[in-house]
Amino acid sequence: MSRGNQSWLMGAWLMLTSLLSSSAWADTQLNLTKGVTAVSREVYDLHMLALYICTAIGVVVFGAMFWSMVFHRKSKGAKAADFHESTKVEILWTAIPIVILIAMAVPATSTLIDMENNDNSEVTIQVTGSQWKWHYKYFDQNIEYYSVLSTPREEYENQNGTFEGNGAAKNENYLLEVDRHLVIPANKKVRFLITSDDVIHAWWVPAFAVKQDANPGFINEAWAIVDEPGIYRGQCAELCGKDHGFMPIVVEVKSVADYEIWLSEQHALTAKAADAEKASLTASMSKEELMQLGESTYMAHCAACHQPTGLGLPPTFPALKGSPVATQGSIADHIDIVQNGKGMMPPFGKQLTLQQVAALVTYERNAWGNDTGDLVQSADVKAASGE
Amino acid sequence: MSESTEQKNNQIEEKPSNSKVIKKLVLLVFAMFGFGFALVPLYDVFCDITGLNGKTNDVGVAYTAEGVDTSRTVKVQFITRNAKGIPWQFEPVINEISVHPGEMKFVNFYAKNTSQRDIIGQAVPSVSPGIAAGYFQKIECFCFTQQPLGAGEEVEMGLQFYVDLDLPTEITTLTLSYTLYDISGKVDS
């Protein structure tokens, strides 16, 4: 099933519409991806088989229909025949579809058995969805991090101009880019253990033919052996609330050697971060420093719900401007909400450093006219969380 | 109108009376409404048999394996997760052990309430692959009960289990995941 063989219909469609459109069609994809794993290629072949069979049936059935529409019309003097049943014919067109269906079910079954064989993996990664980001944790490796959309807010809010008005106003990988990629080795069986912290999400990377729901409280499995190093992009595929469209997945596949290097780098980074955390306990930041770090932290993690203006989107996402928590409540309670979440709000304790939490709370207590004058340092955060 | 027509019709061919048909249909409606709710226990039974959702037994079982199959080794992995809003440190003491089917094992999980309030936790287990859930037998587990921890308190919690001898041979790795929920609010009421 070569690519050149693909349904001519698709080609005709493409030509027709490209004539009418001014924008570039070069990267417009028409068909399912073949992907980069043995399973994804099997899936692609199965897809093409089904497409060809359906097209063939369509040609026969619609052909017969158009034939009678052209030749058996009253205006051409056609007289209606008076047959209206035939058991033989009925049996025939019950039997033939069954045979065709079996021809499709056989390869589908074998592919499915391959897909569901999660055993004997060499690398295990816990994938956890939450509103609206992914968290990756390498089993037995002490490496874990969040992966968050990195397309700037200005771009999807069209602050640099609209797409048509100025194509350059959007990044190349608009909405399909994240701050930290999931890194996996090539040619090794990688198993994904997928779950969720809040609502149902679905982890989908088309190039691996992997799509599994992330169900809160339960784990699901999927696996991939990727042939070629490269960067592969996907998206959350289950409606999970407001920013369902803004939690992409980016997987970076490295050669085994590069992957090992990456692992040791990560271990070093983890150690360094722990040191920095310790150092921050004794450090004292100025209000300007806190407000600056606080603002950037807020924009990255909080503004999606509470809005850059601090006005929120009530009633689901309350305003922080003038809110009791940020103006009258105790600093400790404020820190507790940031770290452990409250109601629908996710906890950020694991995602932010002590310093970031300190700056964030300072920012929220002083921005938008909240002006409490409170300053919060890393040590306060540490004390409040009781560790 | 409908009854008079009905009588006329009845003289010609036997048809059940309207009210009889209606009674049956309304009964069917209520039966199906009940069936919707009956699906809840049915689903649990179905999951028990098939391991559909990877749920494991929630009361302890007695050790009933007949011997240990030393010819096979199964890797059992432990994963812990905190549900939203529970400020506990919660992790397995060891991440992975190898067991022979039929062999009884004991492992510990560490938990610490890092907050400044008392919290009642409840761990919910899930086994992957789901089909293996029915073969993973817990004799004693901290997940059978609620875990109250005072502020700053820490605890080691035990899990005693074995894997059934008739675990399908194609399964060589089992993953047991615990999700820890804060159920203080629900217990109070």
Place this chain on the structure above:
Amino acid sequence: MTTETINESLDDAHNDDHHDHKMTGIKRWLYTTNHKDIGTLYLWFSFIMLLTGGAMAMVIRAELFQPGLQLVEPDFFNQLTTVHGLIMVFGAIMPAFTGFANWMIPMMIGAPDMALPRMNNWSFWILPFAFAILLSSFFMESGAPNFGWTFYAPLSTTYSNGSTAFFVFAVHIMGISSIMGAINIVVTIMNLRAPGMTYMKMPLFVWTFFITAYLLIAVMPVLAGVVTMLLTDTYFGTSFFDAAGGGDPVMFQHIFWFFGHPEVYIMILPAFGIVSTIIPAFSRKKLFGYSSMVYATSSIALLSFIVWAHHMFTTGMPLFGELFFMYCTMLIAVPTGVKVFNWVATMWRGSMTFETPMLFSIAFVILFTIGGFSGLMLALTPVDFQYHDTYFVVAHFHYVLVTGSLFSIYAGAYYWLPKWTGHMYSESLGKWHFWCSLISVNLLFFPMHFLGLAGMPRRIPDYALQFADFNKWVSIGGFAFGISQLIFLAVVIKCIKGGEKAPAKPWDGAEGLEWTVASPAPYHTFSTPPKVD
């Protein structure tokens, strides 16, 4: 509550003999127990809902015209997709079919009215309240339901925006309305057939509604059950779908789709009935394989109860479950195929003409079959992992429900408009409506297949740049399709106001008792039952 209503309507059924003259003005419509009046109410209501849900679709398509967030906030976008789905399913397609059932079934089986006329009035008049509740949530502080028309827990429970109660009560009322309507259809068909009209002599139209009514009675209570669980999970602390309390969110999907899949056939079996009436009429040839059509319809209905989990292949089912549901789903292609083949065989060597009802019916056969093809592809579990929750699925069910169900409704409306109004509709306007709809609907939904294959998930308010070109054309198709539907409104209004007088039987190839009465059909028909040989 249902029982009381029924008893009441039984007691009052005696009085209906005296209702010879209609009341005037608004009272006629409020108090009517006449099947033709109620049918008309259902049809107008469903068309208003079609335009309402369609208006939401226009906003959705306008937002998706270009990458970037232009018009609406993501949360409001989700409210629009949710309410669009609910309105189209429960407000447009289902009531339209109930309208057809009301108007046509008594006339087709030679009955004077529906069996339970008082209940009939009720089952219509609670509908506007259901949708008023649903739509009013847009103006509440919480906003409208934003968790998708499939309302998966826990997005619709713990994480809902507070609209869950509105949603649940609206669905309960819609459900009660549908159940009452379905009971009425079953009793009418069982007890009010004219002497000599045995089951196997009933028009196929009546058969499809008979089977659909049974499906409704079987699954609407399950929907009522699942929304009730949703309500108690959200507000009363139960844990049906919450893992923390021993529940399971995936169980929600099992119960929902146990309702949801038969629901799909509730929306397409009556369409089969309408098309099976129209194609023989304009081919001037009897329907090919009547009895195989009846058996095919019944087997589709039965199979629909054991395929629900094909909507849930990615939820993490064990292998044998995936295989079972894959095989069962593929099996549905067999009776569905038989139906399509029978329609083609009906046209074969007929003497065909192409009036608007026939054009819509032919388009139905082709485009519904395309929807069936993508359905067959979706049934293959391994590939479904790629298709699931992408625009491929959106394309699939819109082919089935818009060019399927909705086109059949248009076909039926054009076919029986002369009988309903006593005037011929404008054939040229009808053809304009058809061709504009046909071209725009394909521009709207066909490229969605490509978008889905290329990897665009459904229910997103903004998308990556490689999806930009197709989305633009899809939106243009959407606007064009939306405007085209106003032509239909013009056709109907023109037809009601006047036009060429319609004879009792305007279509020379048509068959059935409804054509033996005058056009427009008198307020009371078949007060004495006709004889059927």
